[in-house]
Amino acid sequence: MIEDEKIKKKYYDALVNKDANYDGIFFAAIKTTGVFCHATCPAKKPKYENCLFFQDAQSALLAGFRPCKRCNPLSYPHELSPLVKEIVSMVEQNPEKRWKDEDFKVLGAHPATARRQFKQAYGMTFVQYARARRMGLALQSIRLGEKVIDAQLNAGYDSASGFNDAFSKIMGNPPIKKGEINVLYAKWINTKLGPMLSISDEEFLYLLEFVDRRGLEREIERLRNRRKATILPGETKISRQIEEELNLYFENKLIHFQTPVFFLGSDFQKKVWNALLKIPAGEVSTYKKIASEIGTPDGVRAVGNANGANQLAIIIPCHRVIQTSGEIGGYGGGRERKQWLLDHEQNFHKEDL
Ligand SMILES: [Zn+2]
Known part of the structure; x- marks a missing residue:
């Protein structure tokens, strides 16, 4: 999401003036209607304070917005093929669904053709699109709070679009009776490196991840199953603490996190995570060094897997593990973030905090 006020004002002007030079440069998301648009969208233009601006479509989807039907913001600079249009409307009818090859066959399309056309039109794979849309819906109520969602439903958001289903499929159904099931609270945290999701109760932090992290949905599922919990939007003492500490971390003022965390994993994973700390x-x-340190020199690959299974980004510093060759290696939140975090922590070291 673009935060710079100057840029936002410039984009807003472009939006109001339907400036075609900006199509594909930014995506304007409209809080009151829940859609995102191109600059040239023919629809009535919203007030400045109701607009958010995104550099890419995936971020707009992850923030819970759906593509506007009038301007088809994702089709730029191509026209959408009828097949792709149909696939998008299928996702909108069932945003909570996980799509399989058979689903394409209903359209009379070969899955490979459908996938190729989709990728061409949207610059992302169909799976990425559907996941971003699904996660976005679930994350939206966490980000905006329930009131805004009610407003969107009243503003004509198609309630048959499975909005609530999308949330509860990923986060679990709210408990019918108090005390029936564990409740964890999810809180959206904006950081310099993009939005993060924290999941906590009043005692522990269970998860801290970038919202666009690969596999986040599965992580949330695992957490719910292991804790026999349902997740609701909300704040806890712990979520407030981690938000404060993260802010300090990004301002170079804190390196040792004090927020109580809960390690949800196998004994081996816990061993690896403790070594990372x-x-x-x-x-x-x-990975090789860590494997020797914990007494399983042959377990390099297992260490890599445990590293990848870390659900407490930044706090358990899996970003500090690189390949033996010196290459930076993968990162759930993306290699650019990994590099950024490593560079950032270099400064800490020099100041000897
Ligand atoms: Zn539009």
């Missing part, structure tokens, strides 16, 4: 900021380790 010992890598000082400003330094890096390798």
Whole structure:
């Protein structure tokens, strides 16, 4: 999401003036209607304070917005093929669904053709699109709070679009009776590196991830199953603490997180995570080194997997583990973020905090 006021004002002007030069440069999301548009959208233009601006469509989807039917913001610069249009409307009818090859066959399309056309039109795969839309819907109520969602429903949001289903499929159904099931609270946290999701109760932090992280949906499912919990939007003492600490971390004022965390994993995973916690900021380790340190020198791959299964981004510094060759290696939140975090922590080291 674009935060710079100057840029936002410039984009807003472009939106009001339907400036075609900006089609594909930014996507304007409209809080009151829940859609995102191109600059040239023919629809009535919203007030400035109701607009959010995104650089890419996936971020707009993850923030819970759906593509506007009037301007088809995702089709730029191509026209959408009828097949792709139909696939998008299928997702809108059932945003909570996980799509399989058979579903394309209903359209009389070969799955490979459908996938190729989709990727061409949208610059992302169909699976990425459907996931971003599904997660976005679930994350939206966390980000905006329930009131805004009611307003969107009243403003003609198609309630048959499975809006509530999308949330409860991922986050679980709200408990019918108090005390029937554990409740965890999800809170949206904006950071310099993009939005993060925290999931906590009044005692522990269970999950902290970038909202666009690969596999976040599965992580949330695992957490729910293991804790026998349902997740509701909301704040806890713990979510407030981690938000404060993250702010300090990004301002170079904190490196040791004090928020109580809960390690949800196997004994082996916990061993690896504890080893990760010992890598000082400003330094890096390798999967191989960690494997020897925990007494399983042959378990390099297992260490890599445990590293990837970390659900407490930044706090458990899995970003400080690189490949033996010196290459940066993968990161659930993306390699650019990994590099950014490593560079950022170099500064900590110099200041010897
Ligand atoms: Zn539009």
